[in-house]
Amino acid sequence: MYLSRLRLNPRHKQARTDLSSPYQLHATLCWAFAEPDQTPPRFLWRLEEGEIPTVLVQSAVRPNWERLAQRFPGYFAEASEPKPIPLEHLQPGQVLRFRLRANPTVTRKDPQNPDKRKRHGLKKVEEQLEWLHRQGQKGGFAVLGAMVAQSARVRMHKHTEGPPIVLQSVLYEGHLKITDLERFKETLAAGIGHAKALGFGLLSIARG
Template identity: 45%
Template sequence: MHLHRIHLNPRCREARRDLADPYQLHATLCRAFCTPEQKCPEGEFLWRLEPETDAAECPRILVQSRSVADWERIDTDGWLANADPAIDLHERLALDSLGVGKRFRFRLRANPCVTRNGKRLGLLKVEEQETWLARKGEQHGFALPRLTAFDFSEPSPERPDVRISHEQMLGGKQHSGNRIRVYSVLFEGFLIVTEPDSFKNALLSGIGHGKVMGLGLLSVAQ
């Protein structure tokens, strides 16, 4: 796995167009992983538009991929302001020797949701979002530390120690021409590895729905 951090030029019209439409941004990023006559391999990369900008006020995008990106293939003049050197995540995170109990800081923008009557519904309450993430952790080989309760006068259920922010409704136009809107939130905190193989697969494949729209990338740091 390779991690890339790129910075888009907000003065470029095409970059502003992509930033306004996640589907279009995904399509542009695909060009870094295949030639024009090829189709981008399914699951080749995950990406996330970060809430912060860099010192020059350029929007930052985190891209995690199975192969190293070739940003020169995105030949739109002025689209890319800068690209940091790629990071080998296997080496940086020592994934080959990853064991139970390893603790990481993490960030995840995701679509916490449930399916009812065949429709996918976003979870809007904080408690529901926390429960959703804890459940995903059980499925993907990690656990969340619990909040310490200081009020012992009344029993209360333990809650995961996670920060939830940047609620956002993402919208874009699919290749079919249909517009779609997806609810998303940004999760941040610490996690503890419980099943290394499942956890490594979550890093590679992402978590939840909406990956084409920049959701699902679980990024971690020691």
């Protein structure tokens, strides 16, 4: 896997457009993975807030950011090269720091139509943390301690017309312990939860 840290130029017109729309930002990032007539491979990304907007991108294949820079000259505040993610140091029982922006949800029956089930964003901190623990049980890790650093309902439009899509955005930070190494590696590669194309699900880890 590869990890890229992209610093965007907030004065660039396309960058400003992308920063206001997760759909558009994902579409722009796809230029580094495939031609317009090709289907890009799946990748994970997360927008990090700061004085200079930074986008983390994790992918199974090496992206070509130069191709994106050629299409949008001045888009990046500085050049970026993808770096391989070392996984050989990971061990069962290892404790790591983590950071995750996710869309925690639960599926419930629709009271208006009992034959259908609808996905609902979890708003309470206790429910959000319980969701994270469940993801760990399925994903090969145990949450040792975690906090909700941010929690907000975000609205976004896929098209200029039509109703907005509303998602619960939660930023988790804390420590985890690897309980099943192979499953944990699969979780790192696949991401956690829903709405991955919209900037959710990238699990970042660092030595504790």
